Amino acid sequence: MRISLDEAAARLKNGEVVAIPTETVYGLAADATNDAALQQIFTIKQRPADHPLIVHIGDISQVIDWAAEFPELAVNLAKAFWPGALTLVLPAKDHVSRVVRGGESTIALRVPDHPVTQALLKASGLSVAAPSANLFTQLSPTSADHVEAGLGNAIPVLDGGACRVGIESTIVSVSEDEAGAHWQLLRPGMISEVEITRVAGQPQYASEIHVEDTLASIPVPKVPGQHALHYSPRTPLRLFKDKAALLSECKVLMQEKITCAALFVGAAEALQYTSSELPRMELPDLPAQVAEQLYGALHALDDLKVDCLLVEMPPNTPEWTAVRDRLSRAGHH
Ligand code: TXA
Numbered sequence: 001m002r003i004s005l006d007e008a009a010a011r012l013k014n015g016e017v018v019a020i021p022t023e024t025v026y027g028l029a030a031d032a033t034n035d036a037a038l039q040q041i042f043t044i045k046q047r048p049a050d051h052p053l054i055v056h057i058g059d060i061s062q063v064i065d066w067a068a069e070f071p072e073l074a075v076n077l078a079k080a081f082w083p084g085a086l087t088l089v090l091p092a093k094d095h096v097s098r099v100v101r102g103g104e105s106t107i108a109l110r111v112p113d114h115p116v117t118q119a120l121l122k123a124s125g126l127s128v129a130a131p132s133a134n135l136f137t138q139l140s141p142t143s144a145d146h147v148e149a150g151l152g153n154a155i156p157v158l159d160g161g162a163c164r165v166g167i168e169s170t171i172v173s174v175s176e177d178e179a180g181a182h183w184q185l186l187r188p189g190m191i192s193e194v195e196i197t198r199v200a201g202q203p204q205y206a207s208e209i210h211v212e213d214t215l216a217s218i219p220v221p222k223v224p225g226q227h228a229l230h231y232s233p234r235t236p237l238r239l240f241k242d243k244a245a246l247l248s249e250c251k252v253l254m255q256e257k258i259t260c261a262a263l264f265v266g267a268a269e270a271l272q273y274t275s276s277e278l279p280r281m282e283l284p285d286l287p288a289q290v291a292e293q294l295y296g297a298l299h300a301l302d303d304l305k306v307d308c309l310l311v312e313m314p315p316n317t318p319e320w321t322a323v324r325d326r327l328s329r330a331g332h333h
């Protein structure tokens with residue numbers, strides 16, 4: 001059900017849940033100070049209560065409403081990347097709802113870079129907690145249609161068009177001790193670790209996010225809720241290091257009458273072996289464009305209701321880290 005900006009603001013003020021656009025993915029939003037409203041997010045998403053939510057604020061001046069500390073290192077990151085696809089995890093003020101922080105002592109904050117989201121925060125006068133607007137562990141939505149397909153038509157959606165970034169924000173935690181402020185990457189995103197390092201210096205701990213070259217294993221992550229079953233289409237998904245490996249497995253599966261669809265990164269038309277029986281999508285060979293189109297492509301392939309999705313992994317180089325992270329999780333069945 002599509003609603004206007006004014007109606008979305010009114011519903012949020014009334015303690016209701018509304019799906020909203022952001023530049024990364026659509027969020028399922030509620031007033032971040034209203035525990036009953038926040039509970040509905042967990043219920044609708046079927047999300048465990050110990051998975052904290054990100055609070056979306058209008059501008060940097062509102063950080064001190066939520067965070068007990070705002071070290072200079074974090075101020076510098078906020079100034080460099082907000083509004084934008086960076087979430088900062090900071091020590092929370094005592095009054096901050098335990099529901100929104102999932103029992104953690106910290107709070108996750110982000111200033112979204114989307115004109116409709118910004119207008120909504122202004123019109124409502126609220127800060128809104130919003131996880132991605134999908135069922136727990138399923139693919140994130142990057143359009144209003146995705147939200148309705150995943151959560152049903154009864155969910156009120158503020159349509160802000162297709163998401164420009166396309167995958168979830170980079171999450172960085174910042175803490176301070178006698179030795180000074182430290183940061184750690186908790187979730188990779190299109191704002192890269194290199195860009196963060198340029199502003200904040202070297203991280204205290206190496207990122208725990210390594211997408212294994214074997215594609216076999218990913219380590220247990222540090223972010224609550226970032227476990228291996230995230231971002232999955234309903235169709236089982238398998239990852240391949242290149243087109244040739246994908247297609248040779250595809251041949252085997254087709255002989256066994258297992259139906260497949262493929263997602264290639266970089267043009268595949270030159271490959272003669274792409275059988276006409278194989279439904280497929282091709283994404284351009286550019287990280288930002290792949291990120292923007294990734295969930296849309298996976299939603300579309302999922303809708304084909306084949307037995308198995310075969311996906312070509314982009315190369316194991318830094319500019320592909322975030323896309324490889326999401327694909328690894330989608331493929332982890
Ligand atoms: O781009 C995004 O970040 C989108 C849009 C809607 O803003 N939101 C999003 O929310 O991806 P969600 O809930 O799907 O993912 C938020 C992640 C979760 O893995 C959660 O565990 C982590 O942020 N998180 C939230 N608060 C945290 C905290 N206090 N400490 C550590 N991790 C936290």
Ligand code: MG
Pocket residue numbers: 131132140
């Ligand atoms: Mg999510």
